[in-house]
Amino acid sequence: MNLIKHLLLTLILLCTLANARSFVYITDQVDIPMREDKTFGGNILRSLSSGSKLSILQATEDGWSQVKYENSTGWVISRYLSNNPPARVQLEKLRQRHNANQLLTTKQSKRNTELEKQIKTLKNKNIKLSMQISKSQAEKQHIEQIYKDALKLEYSNEKLTTKVLQLKAEIQLLESNSTATQDSSSRNWFIVGSLVLFFGIMIGFIFPNFVNRRRY
Structure with a gap:
């Protein structure tokens, strides 16, 4: 055997x-x-x-x-x-491989934990960044609205300035017309006064002579 x-x-x-x-x-x-x-x-x-x-x-x-x-x-x-x-050697290799795998698993677990922390940190940063972006957009819209309102106000001011100038021109025209009217009225009263005075003098000369003639 x-x-x-x-x-x-x-x-x-x-x-x-x-x-x-x-x-x-x-x-x-x-x-x-x-x-x-x-x-x-x-x-x-x-x-x-x-x-x-x-x-x-x-x-x-x-x-x-x-x-x-x-x-x-x-x-x-x-x-x-x-x-x-031999089985003993294979077992030892398996044990070493198992230990190496455990070590690798531990390292990978730590790495995963670190990555999860990094992901969490990045998410928080992303949230803060999103909030900042939203705030910036709101501020931008507010500034744009202020700019639009300023343009409207400027346009209104221009119209108001134009209106004021027109009113000033009308006032000046009215003042000119009023001055001319006053001057014309003064001249008219002067002429009327002169005529009244003239006719008064004439009547003063004519009326006494007329009375005297009737007496005789």
């Missing part, structure tokens, strides 16, 4: 080499020695811990594989090799 398992593992390793998969891992069972040659003597180069990643150079049918680890090249028993990292 062990021979069958040994042959199957050897075939798997050979297929691995054929498929150009150049790395294998020490299983998570035990640490194994790297030997100088394919024997169980005292020719141990170094000890390989569980989960070590090895570059596989070749695998033989007698259950040995030639591998390279760091700067050392030697032989190990093929049944202690695996195409996949």
Whole structure:
């Protein structure tokens, strides 16, 4: 049974080499020695811990594989090799990945909180800006209305000034006419007075003579 398992593992390793998969891992069972040659003597180069990643150079049918680890090249028993990292190593990688994801999630959560604060700040600024814009528009409309009222007032003042000038001209004309009328009236009264005086003098001369003639 062990021979069958040994042959199957050897075939798997050979297929691995054929498929150009150049790395294998020490299983998570035990640490194994790297030997100088394919024997169980005292020719141990170094000890390989569980989960070590090895570059596989070749695998033989007698259950040995030639591998390279760091700067050392030697032989190990093929049944202690695996195409996949040991469960312990995979678990550690998963734990590290989980921790990294948690750290990333925490950072992202902080970033989201900061972004939410920035969004809130921007919304407040936008509200204030909208209020300022509304206030500016109201002030603009008020100024425009004042300008329109000023134009109307200026137009009314111009009309009033024109009317005043017309009235002044009419007053001056009336004053001129009144002066002329007064002058004419004075002349007329002077003429009438002169005529009355003349006729009075004439009557004064004529009437006594007429009375005297009747006496005689």
